[in-house]
Amino acid sequence: MQGPIGVFDSGYGGLTILRELVKQLPQYDYLYLGDNARAPYGTRSFDTVYHYTLECVKHLFSKGCHLVILACNTASAKALRNIQQLDLPHIAPDRRVLGVIRPTTEVIGTFTDTQHIGIFATAGTVLSESYLVEIKKFFPDIHVVQEACPMWVPLIENGEFDSDGADYFVKKHVEHLLAQSPDIDAILLGCTHYPLLIKKIRQFLPASIRIINQAEIVAHSLTDYLQRHPELEAKCSKNGERTFYTTDSTEAFDRQSAVFFGQEVKSLHQDLGSPIK
Template sequence: MQATHPIGVFDSGYGGLTVFKSIADKLPQYDYIYLGDNGRAPYGNRSFETVHEYTLECVEWFFKMGCPLVVLACNTASAKALRTIQQQDLPHMEDPSKRVLGVIRPTAEVIGNYTKTRHVGVLGTKGTINSGSYEIEISNQFPDIEVHQQACPIWVPLIENGEHNSEGADFFIKKYLDELITKAPQIDTVLLACTHYPIIIDKIKSHLPENIKVVAQGDIVADSLEHYLQRHSEMESRLTKNSTMQFFTTDDANDFNAHASAFFGRPVQSNHLAI
């Protein structure tokens, strides 16, 4: 069998499938491997050290599977592990030319195109919000934008347990949005800084004033990856192009398959990975 060199797409669970869907739709020619670390999810409330440890283990697995490029389609992993992996781990690996990319910088690079008031709300897990990564990256790109953050710790459990369409979910969706708007009424743009949140984007929009734009990351990350590969022909030429997709989960594969289609938009068949 001819060796494949896919693009790896990683998330702590299901959420990264919303980003992977956009990537696969925009760049269908490449081979892909998706891994959800559902067995150790959620990452949102874990320490920097633990998130780095888990993420690095998964990145090393992708490399063993032949992936020269891995996208961390997970805001918590991007916030808590990406910089350390890029700066400290990759240079000491057997093939330091391999690359790991995240979702925070691509989003920060374009968020200024959406806001007129220069006040942006960021909704995310506690881990992402407490890391301050979005404040730092957006400030680097657009010093004139004021970032207002809001942690939404209940949203991911609601989504992962299939309770996001319940009346109870509406209470918690409205609760966090009201807190954000109360402390920063100037906001005209809200960024969904968690890949799970597009699943409830319609509910989020329904509890916000009509003048506020709600920005999801999938298409932004897909565009950024396309531009990255155009700029880095040395990486693009390493990737194989057979339009294949493989899915893995560190938890039960049947359970993963049952939930994944809601995030990916089509049926998914995964394999269990012991890591």
């Protein structure tokens, strides 16, 4: 039986990925799950993120998804490998879970001439060193520096991403990143929330430095993946439908989601049952 493509995030940020998936692959059905009741994931331990992410993946499987995208850098960094290697072979060997880090690192070398790249990300993603490990596999000569930006997600989710109050925190982290490597000519926004800060980030960056759009990369990668796996593609339903679930308040989710997704959203509540830790 066919089912939608599942898209998971700890909250709202994954909607920037879903927005691009819908733009490039509008024919498919998508089911989005935001675990807003337990967000943010960026400051949580590896074990907690893994437990929460696996629970959400299982829920998406129960809703008929044969393919799930972890549209969250923290979940991709802290949970994806364990889910793929330890869990899927036992719970759903015919289903697949993909992340956002691998497709990005496979092509990131094409964005730099100086071979120096910077990454803005959550503390969890930075500490995992997932980007450093994966980039080294594909582009061993590239020098990568990272900067954790713990205040950026709260700023964005409180509607302050375009305010004067955001300037201090954006400028601070831009300066910290560039101080690590003055030869940086490309910067990856390694959190799906951060595209909402692009205008602010650009204000404090030299015009010559490129900002990498992760959502476009992920959408292109999914297109290629479905073409290479026709047996899985055939299990993805194609009615152009989008369904949204949140583990927290639907009213708050719908209000915030319009900023990330670019259009109005009408969500449903989903109680996963695990307590907030």
